[in-house]
Amino acid sequence: MIRLNRFLSTALRISVLVVFCACSSNSSSSKGKIGMTCMDLTNPFFKLIAMVMQEEASKYGYELVPLSGDQDAAKQNNQMVDFVAQGYAAIFLNPVDSKSAGEGVKRAHAAGVPVFTFDVQVTDEEASKLIQSHIGSDNFQGGRLAGKSMMEVTRDQGKIAILSLPRITSCILRVNGFKDYLKENNSMLEIVAELSGEGNRDDGYTVTTDILQAHPDIVAIFAINDPSALGAHSAVVKAGKEDQITIIGFDASPAGKQAVYEKKLYDSPQQFPRKMAIGTVRSFIKYLEGEDLPSNNFIGCAHYKYEDSLTDESRIKEQW
Amino acid sequence: MDRLLRDYGMIFVLLGLCIVFSVLTLEEQMPESNRVADQILKAVGKQNNKKTSVLTIGSSNKGSSTLAQQLEIFLKEEGFNSVRSVVGTPKDLRAVLDEMQTDNSFPHFIVPSQDVSKWRLFEQLLEKYPGSEKTQIVIPESYLWPNFLKKSNLLAVVDRIVVIAIMAIGMTMVIITGGIDLSVGSLIAVSAVVGTSIMKAMGGLEASSFVVLIGFLVGILFTGLIGAVGGLIVAYFKVPPFITTLGIMLMGRGLAFMITGGFSIYQVPPALTWLGQGKTVGIPNTVVLLVFLYIAAHIFMSHTRLGRYIYAVGGNEEAARLSGVSVGFVTTFVFLISGLAAGLGGCIQASQLNTGTPNMGLMYELYVIAAVVVGGTSLSGGSGKILGTLIGVFVISVIQNGMNLLGLESYTQQVVLGSVILIAVLLDKARSGGTFSGFFSRRNIIGNKDK
Numbered sequence: 001m002i003r004l005n006r007f008l009s010t011a012l013r014i015s016v017l018v019v020f021c022a023c024s025s026n027s028s029s030s031k032g033k034i035g036m037t038c039m040d041l042t043n044p045f046f047k048l049i050a051m052v053m054q055e056e057a058s059k060y061g062y063e064l065v066p067l068s069g070d071q072d073a074a075k076q077n078n079q080m081v082d083f084v085a086q087g088y089a090a091i092f093l094n095p096v097d098s099k100s101a102g103e104g105v106k107r108a109h110a111a112g113v114p115v116f117t118f119d120v121q122v123t124d125e126e127a128s129k130l131i132q133s134h135i136g137s138d139n140f141q142g143g144r145l146a147g148k149s150m151m152e153v154t155r156d157q158g159k160i161a162i163l164s165l166p167r168i169t170s171c172i173l174r175v176n177g178f179k180d181y182l183k184e185n186n187s188m189l190e191i192v193a194e195l196s197g198e199g200n201r202d203d204g205y206t207v208t209t210d211i212l213q214a215h216p217d218i219v220a221i222f223a224i225n226d227p228s229a230l231g232a233h234s235a236v237v238k239a240g241k242e243d244q245i246t247i248i249g250f251d252a253s254p255a256g257k258q259a260v261y262e263k264k265l266y267d268s269p270q271q272f273p274r275k276m277a278i279g280t281v282r283s284f285i286k287y288l289e290g291e292d293l294p295s296n297n298f299i300g301c302a303h304y305k306y307e308d309s310l311t312d313e314s315r316i317k318e319q320w
Numbered sequence: 321m322d323r324l325l326r327d328y329g330m331i332f333v334l335l336g337l338c339i340v341f342s343v344l345t346l347e348e349q350m351p352e353s354n355r356v357a358d359q360i361l362k363a364v365g366k367q368n369n370k371k372t373s374v375l376t377i378g379s380s381n382k383g384s385s386t387l388a389q390q391l392e393i394f395l396k397e398e399g400f401n402s403v404r405s406v407v408g409t410p411k412d413l414r415a416v417l418d419e420m421q422t423d424n425s426f427p428h429f430i431v432p433s434q435d436v437s438k439w440r441l442f443e444q445l446l447e448k449y450p451g452s453e454k455t456q457i458v459i460p461e462s463y464l465w466p467n468f469l470k471k472s473n474l475l476a477v478v479d480r481i482v483v484i485a486i487m488a489i490g491m492t493m494v495i496i497t498g499g500i501d502l503s504v505g506s507l508i509a510v511s512a513v514v515g516t517s518i519m520k521a522m523g524g525l526e527a528s529s530f531v532v533l534i535g536f537l538v539g540i541l542f543t544g545l546i547g548a549v550g551g552l553i554v555a556y557f558k559v560p561p562f563i564t565t566l567g568i569m570l571m572g573r574g575l576a577f578m579i580t581g582g583f584s585i586y587q588v589p590p591a592l593t594w595l596g597q598g599k600t601v602g603i604p605n606t607v608v609l610l611v612f613l614y615i616a617a618h619i620f621m622s623h624t625r626l627g628r629y630i631y632a633v634g635g636n637e638e639a640a641r642l643s644g645v646s647v648g649f650v651t652t653f654v655f656l657i658s659g660l661a662a663g664l665g666g667c668i669q670a671s672q673l674n675t676g677t678p679n680m681g682l683m684y685e686l687y688v689i690a691a692v693v694v695g696g697t698s699l700s701g702g703s704g705k706i707l708g709t710l711i712g713v714f715v716i717s718v719i720q721n722g723m724n725l726l727g728l729e730s731y732t733q734q735v736v737l738g739s740v741i742l743i744a745v746l747l748d749k750a751r752s753g754g755t756f757s758g759f760f761s762r763r764n765i766i767g768n769k770d771k
Contacts, residue, residue: 031438033727041730060440065727073677074669078480082724085473086345087381087435099586100673103597112381114409124586124674288440290414 031061034284035083037076038094039120041068044254045273046094048320049118052277053092060285062089073100080104084111090284091115095122098169102127114287118280120170121296133283135276135297139170142269142301143177146222146248149267149303150178151187153246158219159190161211163197163204163228171199171224174250178222192218197228204231212239220246226256226268233264252304254318261309270304273320330696330711333744337715341468341722348462349470350383350434356460357394360431363458373402373427375416377436380408384433387460391431402427410441417441417449426452434462467725475604481717482606483508483665483672483681485710487688488695489617490547490658492709495692497634497654498701499554499561504662504688506572507543508681511666513576515539516585516676519592529591536595540663546572547659551652561655569685576678585676596671606668618706630654634701691716694744715744 034057038046050066057064065088069076073096083091084107091108093115095101102124108115109130117134150160162178165171175194182189193211197204204223211218212235221236223229229249236245249256252270259265276299283293309315360374374395378388385407392405404427406416413436420426426449432442437459445452467473487504494501515535522531550568554561598605621627632640633650641647665684670676695712697704719740723733 032435063727066729067724068730070730071679072682073673073675074483074680077673078476078720079724081476081480082473082721085470085476086347086467086725087383089435089438097584097673097675097677099584100675100677103593103672103674112379112384285440288410289444290410290412290417290439290441292411 030058030063032089033063033065033086034090034092035079035088036064036066036092036094037069037079037083038066039069039096040071041066045251045320049094049273049277052274053281056278056281057284060281064092069094069096071096073097076101077104080108084108084113087111088113090287092280092284093117093122094119098123105130114284116280116283116287118276123169131295132287133293133295133297135279135283135299137170137271137276138298138300139173140177140180141298142250142271143174143179144181145177145269145301145303146174146250146267147178147181147185147187149248149269149305150189150220150222151182151185153248153266154189154220156188159192159215159217160220160222161193161195161208161215161218162191163207163221163223163232164194165196165199165224165228168199174224175222197223197231199225199228201227201231201234204228205235206231208232208235209238212236212241216241218245220248220266222248224250226251226253226259226265229265229268230255230259233259252320254315254320257304257309257312257315258318260304260306261315263306266305268304269301271301271320272299275299328696328705328708328711330694330708330715330744333747334711334715334718337718337722337740338468341718341725342466345467345722345725346464347467348434349465350387351460351463352387356387356391356431357398359461360391360395360429360458361398363429363456372400372429374400374404374429374431375427376403376405377413377430377432378405378407379433379435379439381435384435387433388431410439413439414441417445417452421449421451424451426455428454429456429458431458431460434460468722473721473725475607477714477717477721478607478610479604480721481713482610483669484684484687484691484716485610485713486613486668487658487661487665487684488691488709488713489613489706490654490661491688491692492617492695492697492704492706493621493630493654494561494658495634495689495697495699496630496701496704497651498637499651499654500565500689500699501547501550501655501658502562502565502685503546503550503568503572504658504665505681505684505686506569506576507546507659507662508666508669508684509576509678510546510572511539511543511663512670512676512680513579513585513678514542515667516588516592516670517579519589520585520587523589524587525589527589527591529589529594532589532591532594535592536667539667540660543663543666544656544660547662548652548656550659551655554655555648555651573678576680580676580678582678584678586674588670588674588676592671593674594671596668596673606672609668614706614710621706626650626653631702634703636702687716690741694741716741 036050036053041047041050054064067079076096080091091113093101098120101122105115105122105127114132116132119136121134122128122131162175164175192215195207197207221232223232226249229247233247236242246266249265249268252268256265256268260268279297286293376388376391378385388405388407392403395403406413436442491501518535518538519527519531546568550564553559553564595605600608629645629650632645633647637647669680691712692709693699694715695709697709719737723736
């Protein structure tokens, strides 16, 4: 009996080792590794960025290790500490929490590991100075594009609603840009409701349903991202008002592109995750060459309307 | 000896994991400066030392910069007259090289440290600085050593898990009484948010360390109170602990969001970071605290009357009651400790991150429970060891750290962590001759029939 137990436990112990050996594909010793950690790798936006970064980094002989912060600031902080402990060549950071990430940035800096942020900036006052370079979308300008489309499609007449997401800086900027464009052009549009669609379909749907109860005569809705815009669309269809109300989204996500093609959305100002990913890697390479880096790099957004969707291959391939 | 093995057999799993990760993370490391100096002396040969000029380069990384600087001192002692060292970013190096280009004063030898030799600027040296044609480059020979076993990494293994380890003390006690506490993850957020809110209200960035202490104390006592209330509900209203703490978990999370309005609290005094990031005599404060708490908890559980009562309640509640143990008090007490431990964990996390965030500690209760069970505590109560829990905590920490070192993808990490927890527990069952071996052994089945 005892012997059997001993045998079993040895066998199990070996199997543990096997699991591990099988999982660790031998990393070819390249020039070094780059640690990347983002909010959430289950989000296709970041998945794509990770993929493009990996390709781009390998061109220069670096291996990219992408990890998911899973919306947990402490977890992301630990990931940065692990990157530093192994002496990675650099860290590409997309902070889960703009403030908390500062602690990891400080530790990386103290150990001489350069940190580059993408998409979301670090706002901790001390730590933001230690970031080598940031690259992200120009959300304000993107919001202005949405404003332009809005005035175009409504012929600058009627009541409109906004689905916002006031927790997230980039989404606040989109709304600000939108309003800025309307104001600059002395728009006659009247914003009758501005509520949080929480950036997802469910809330976009419920909030829009409520807005339609209070303001049945609105002519258009601007939502700060595609999921909430599509939620709004469902609510509009349910109310039978799809001919009366036009919807504008944001991001030109795969689902958003398809919706534009199907004329569910009029426009969805597009972000360029590929450019963001390539730009981050290039910044790092420039850093290695000892060149000056701009502290902020903003990539402009572009319209994505029906005409754009017709010839767009990425829509058919369901890509960003 | 035999008993020790039975109680702490999981330590072999831990050692096994450490060995595996050590082997897998074997990588070239920065050599010591005196070894490099010998190498350079060889390369320079017995030429006229006084005329040979050397430039040593290090990055801002500590190992790399000390190498460059010590090398400079060493070579100067050897009689080299024109030795210079550059420490910093590629940009700093570029400035120096530009300067050399204009005066055409490139040295005979350039000694970059390991990481610097991989800089792109360095690879393009000849292209960009044709003047450096005659310069010889000596890259220090590296040696092999596992990244896992580097001192900084071992400290990181302990540091990352302190929050979970401290919560696991309370959880071990709760589980030994036969209960479970699902609320600990939320209580982390409550304590962190309450603590930092108080600091913000009492002066924010300018507040003194005394305010930090008050914030921590209030946070910890508040979650302790919540834990104790939960304990009372379990003990005197006979609501199952699973449901009671599930309710507290939801309430706690909501409360944390209510207090902050969904935002992070970052207007906190600088003294806040002392607990989570500070060091005492070179050892992180968190590690000191961890060691102290585990020794205290071990003594409490094995050498005090109340500690033994906890085992008694979990072993057989009725028997414990009949022997004069106040079951209600013991139950309330363990939930109080669990709440206090979670509160302390929240303070440490707030200190580590220098913020209070309402979504801190999501899913932590599951990691804590996993650590306790991996550590050999039975979910049905009555048995378990505090030091076993510590081993369980380290098993989880080592796996997480090791997988990050290997650069495993996040999805794979979850699969591996889950399976290792399962395998570790199965292994423990096999060793202690539980149902697992019974499943395989025919003789055992027949033996059971005889009963």
